[in-house]
Amino acid sequence: MLDVHSLTSGYAMIPVLRGIDLNLAANECVGVLGRNGMGKTTFLRALMGELPPWSGTIEYGGSALTKSTTQERAKAGLGYVPQGKHIFSNLTVAENLKMGCIKDFRNFETTVDEVLELLPRLKELLERKGGSLSGGEQQLLALARCLCGKPNVILLDEPTEGIQPSICDEIVDVLRLLKEKSRISIILVEQDIEFLWALCDRVMAIDKGVFVHVIDPKEAGSEEEAKKFIGIEDN
Numbered sequence: 001m002l003d004v005h006s007l008t009s010g011y012a013m014i015p016v017l018r019g020i021d022l023n024l025a026a027n028e029c030v031g032v033l034g035r036n037g038m039g040k041t042t043f044l045r046a047l048m049g050e051l052p053p054w055s056g057t058i059e060y061g062g063s064a065l066t067k068s069t070t071q072e073r074a075k076a077g078l079g080y081v082p083q084g085k086h087i088f089s090n091l092t093v094a095e096n097l098k099m100g101c102i103k104d105f106r107n108f109e110t111t112v113d114e115v116l117e118l119l120p121r122l123k124e125l126l127e128r129k130g131g132s133l134s135g136g137e138q139q140l141l142a143l144a145r146c147l148c149g150k151p152n153v154i155l156l157d158e159p160t161e162g163i164q165p166s167i168c169d170e171i172v173d174v175l176r177l178l179k180e181k182s183r184i185s186i187i188l189v190e191q192d193i194e195f196l197w198a199l200c201d202r203v204m205a206i207d208k209g210v211f212v213h214v215i216d217p218k219e220a221g222s223e224e225e226a227k228k229f230i231g232i233e234d235n
């Protein structure tokens with residue numbers, strides 16, 4: 001569905017991604033795990049078109065996306081929830097959601113209602129300004145806004161960062177439901193092993209801009225194995 005081949009990219013003259021290969025299947029959730037600064041966020045930004053590729057290709061549903069703009073990728077079906085709860089602080093929750101309806105703006109009310117059924121906690125916050133929400137509520141809003149764009153692939157960057165466990169559980173429930181009912185695919189960058197293991201079909205370990213290992217969360221001992229790649233190995 002989403003095929004990334006030998007992707008390299010970076011900032012100015014500094015290489016960060018050094019040859020990423022990934023085939024994401026329909027309805028698959030792939031985790032990306034690695035120490036700070038290894039290129040996880042850069043990978044998602046390159047997929048979304050925020051950073052130009054230096055070499056390599058990105059294909060989605062058989063069509064080349066490598067040179068497409070961020071807007072074209074979003075319209076094609078990629079949804080991105082960046083790290084740090086990117087929402088419009090001065091707009092209300094309702095306005096934030098409306099802004100997310102990039103695919104079918106004329107029917108935004110129906111789309112927003114469908115998303116609110118998935119994330120009902122936001123229903124009572126609709127008139128509040130985004131910036132006045134708690135960190136966890138802002139993360140739910142960021143996810144909801146992405147869902148309003150009706151993505152087929154969701155790119156999620158550290159959704160649990162600084163979030164209380166009950167909201168993390170809510171995010172897991174919504175993503176599981178979307179995977180089961182809407183057959184979406186997910187690329188999930190996370191350091192929280194429990195969260196990754198609750199959702200992922202496989203987890204890629206990244207080191208210095210390259211995937212160096214694949215972990216099967218269903219295998220015994222896989223969580224311990226994962227800890228090596230984020231520098232929290234037990235001694």
Ligand SMILES: Nc1ncnc2c1ncn2[C@@H]1O[C@H](COP(=O)(O)OP(=O)(O)OP(=O)(O)O)[C@@H](O)[C@H]1O
Nearest residue numbers: 011012014016034035036037038039040041042043
């Ligand atoms: N805008 C930028 N300009 C220059 N260098 C950057 C920029 N953003 C990130 N980098 C550098 O690129 C490298 C990879 O950063 P990236 O944010 O992709 O890492 P990460 O694996 O997501 O880390 P973290 O877990 O800390 O979020 C780091 O060395 C970082 O300092």
